[in-house]
Amino acid sequence: MPVRTVVGALAVACLVMAGASVHAQPKHSPIPNPQKRPISDTADAEWDSELTGKISVSQAAYRNWQEGGVNSLSFTTSLDGATEQEGDRWAQAYSAQFALGYINQEDQEVRKSEDRIRLQANLQYQGEGFFDKFSPTLAGDLRTQFATGFDYSDNPYPDDDPLAEEEPPVQTSSFFAPGILTQSLGLTYTPVDPLALRLGIASKQTVVAEPDFRVLYGVDPDDPVRLEVGGQFAARYDQQLSESIRYRSQLDVFFAVNQLENPPDAVWENVINLEVNDWLSTDLEFVALFDEDTSGAIQAKEVISVGVSFTLL
Numbered sequence: 001m002p003v004r005t006v007v008g009a010l011a012v013a014c015l016v017m018a019g020a021s022v023h024a025q026p027k028h029s030p031i032p033n034p035q036k037r038p039i040s041d042t043a044d045a046e047w048d049s050e051l052t053g054k055i056s057v058s059q060a061a062y063r064n065w066q067e068g069g070v071n072s073l074s075f076t077t078s079l080d081g082a083t084e085q086e087g088d089r090w091a092q093a094y095s096a097q098f099a100l101g102y103i104n105q106e107d108q109e110v111r112k113s114e115d116r117i118r119l120q121a122n123l124q125y126q127g128e129g130f131f132d133k134f135s136p137t138l139a140g141d142l143r144t145q146f147a148t149g150f151d152y153s154d155n156p157y158p159d160d161d162p163l164a165e166e167e168p169p170v171q172t173s174s175f176f177a178p179g180i181l182t183q184s185l186g187l188t189y190t191p192v193d194p195l196a197l198r199l200g201i202a203s204k205q206t207v208v209a210e211p212d213f214r215v216l217y218g219v220d221p222d223d224p225v226r227l228e229v230g231g232q233f234a235a236r237y238d239q240q241l242s243e244s245i246r247y248r249s250q251l252d253v254f255f256a257v258n259q260l261e262n263p264p265d266a267v268w269e270n271v272i273n274l275e276v277n278d279w280l281s282t283d284l285e286f287v288a289l290f291d292e293d294t295s296g297a298i299q300a301k302e303v304i305s306v307g308v309s310f311t312l313l
Contacts, residue, residue, distance in 0.1 A: 049083035049313050054281070056101070056307030076101025076114050076305060081313075091124045091135075100146050111152070114303065115145040124188060134187040137198055139234070141252070143180045143267075149173035161215055177210040178217045182254065184232045194239040202232035204254050204265070206293070218293030226293070228256040244275040265291045281309045 056076045062069035078099035085092055101114035119142040124135045150169040157164045186200015206226040208214045219226045237249040247270075254265040272284040285303040 047083050047085045049081070050311070051079070051081040051313035052309060052311050053080075054078045054283075054305075054307050054309040056305040058306075071106040072103060074101065074103035074113055076307070078114075078116075086126075089126055091126055093122045095120045098146075112147055112149060115147055115149065117144045117146060118142070134189050137184075137186055137188040137200070139184050139186075139198065139200075141180075141182045144176050144178065145173065146175060156216060158215060163212060171213075172216055173213060174210055177208045177213045178219075179207040179209070181205045181207065182232065182252070184234075186232070194237055196236045198232075198234040200232060202230060202254060204228045204230070204256070216294065218291075228254070228258070230254060230256040230259075246273045246275075247271070248273075259292075262292050263290065265293075279308055279310060280306075282306045 054077070056078075057074070059073045060069065061071050076099065078097070080095075080097050082093070082095035084094075095118075097116060097118040099114050099116040101112070102110050103113040104110045119140075121140045123138045125131065125137075126135055149172055151172050152169040155164060155166060155168055155170050156172060157166075157170070163170060182202060182204045184198070184200045184202035186198055186202075188196055188198045190196045204227075206217055206219055206228075208217050208219045208224055211221060211224075214221050214224070217226075232255070233251075233253045235249075235251040237247070239248075240246050249271075250267075250269045252267045256262075256265075266289070268288045270286045274282040274284075276282065283303070283305045285301070285305075287301040289299040289301075
């Protein structure tokens with residue numbers, strides 16, 4: 001079965017799960033956290049779901065402007081959904097994040113400014129004694145993108161690669177190239193309500209469906225998948241700082257058993273959401289990523305967006 005079909009089915013299934021229970025939500029009800037134990041306290045609780053969308057547009061135009069400037073137009077749309085349920089012994093939570101944006105600047109072709117597919121699943125056993133404080137947890141995570149990506153400044157291919165002679169921009173990514181999947185089995189500890197910590201054994205697959213890009217992500221040219229086994233530490237923090245300000249932080253660190261001498265792979269995501277009113281909001285996002293198989297430098301992304309948000313569930 002083609003990779004595109006499998007991932008599309010996962011995304012659809014996650015969204016269907018998010019819409020399984022449609023009911024009113026409080027104005028500032030946070031999106032459920034897949035790493036954090038769900039908030040329901042009854043054995044037969046229903047699904048608690050939320051689905052929100054956001055559209056951001058920015059535009060700048062200049063004419064006879066002595067100080068100079070570049071005409072530009074950017075557009076980004078996103079959809080975030082999550083659902084959770086807690087039973088007598090088992091608690092489960094699922095989330096999906098989708099975003100795609102483009103920017104058009106004067107004298108330049110249209111370029112991608114945002115591209116994200118993120119699916120997460122979390123299943124926890126809620127026992128007694130030790131297992132009440134440290135909950136056995138099975139977790140899964142998928143990260144990939146929708147559209148083709150380019151490097152506009154340099155050619156990152158090694159000198160002996162057939163694409164090394166191409167002038168920028170050069171294509172470096174596409175749908176499920178790469179796709180990062182992680183599965184882990186461990187224990188979750190929640191010392192305080194906004195913070196959840198998880199440590200366990202893990203498996204990580206780096207999938208590159210396009211053969212030309214495999215050299216950029218440390219994947220064998222004849223094999224679309226690089227498999228790694230090791231341990232994972234994950235931390236989630238989700239706090240409503242005030243009535244209109246919410247801070248979310250997510251850190252994932254993976255240690256491969258065959259690369260213990262190398263620094264671990266890490267992704268640290270931070271989002272501050274400021275709600276102006278029921279439909280207008282501002283997001284400040286900072287992401288830092290390190291994977292020595294891809295780059296020896298820390299990759300960083302910073303985004304400030306203002307847009308119209310709407311709650312579907």
